[in-house]
Amino acid sequence: MNRRRFLILTACAAALPRAGLAATDEWRSRAMGADVTLRLQGASAVQARAFFAEAARVLAHVESLFSLHRASDLQRLNRIGGLRFPADGMIELLALSDRLHRITGGVFDPTIQPLWLARAGGTDESRAVTGWQGVSWSDREVSLARPGMALTFNGIAQGWAADQLAAAAARHDLTDLLIDTGEVRALGSHGWRAELADARGRVHQRLILSARALATSSPSATRIGPRQMPHIMAHDDRPPLWDTISVSAPQAALADGLSTALCLMTPEEAVRAMAQLPECRIELQIPAGVPG
Structure with a gap:
């Protein structure tokens, strides 16, 4: 699995009840190694079709920029x-x-x-x-700078894709939408139900997501190589300190990148980082090795 962080978000399975709104339209695809789901509330059939067609083009563009497994x-x-x-x-x-x-x-x-x-x-x-x-x-x-260097944006690109879909939705005058690209971004003021779970799927917290993005990282959710090492890693070889981190932010790319990095950061380092981003919040923080 090519993703450095793994989202365990049994989130936003359904919108909160809203009187007078049409049924939810749902569209599914895949991008950047993750399932993509769009849930659109209260739109006309014409709006939904046009937006879902543009969503396919947006995701193809994201793949053409940042995929590690096809030409990009x-x-x-x-x-x-x-x-x-x-x-x-x-x-x-x-x-x-x-x-x-x-x-x-x-x-x-x-x-x-x-x-x-x-x-x-x-x-x-x-x-x-x-x-x-x-x-x-x-x-x-x-x-x-050096031969052998290479980049991965797998710790941030899924969030960026969600933000691009949110921008596309705005171009279609859509205001009530849940975007799940592996990271989640909710549009609208009514709110969507979300459940935050650890790498083993155990729910620890429930919240309402409204006009905000949410990302979760669990280093042990995916292990790689013959030594079954955590897929989230640091350039200086520090081990992951957290079993699961969930972060909410105004943009999904920001939440995505933060949740990835915070898994490797001490509490003191995390406090200093989050102080620079008052618009972001840690929603769930489970230390490594803590039994569920």
């Missing part, structure tokens, strides 16, 4: 170490990754892709080819 801009960047005239989406995700790298004291680092591949393949891990300082970009070119 990211795959080309990793193969040759450079990318000329990057798309706006690539620049946006690089900039957000840089922000999260600084906020988390360097813990969020997309250059761990070579470590992930080594761990998955059971080979020696070399940290000589990691380090966010080795990535440079402008609107003309993205460059990786």
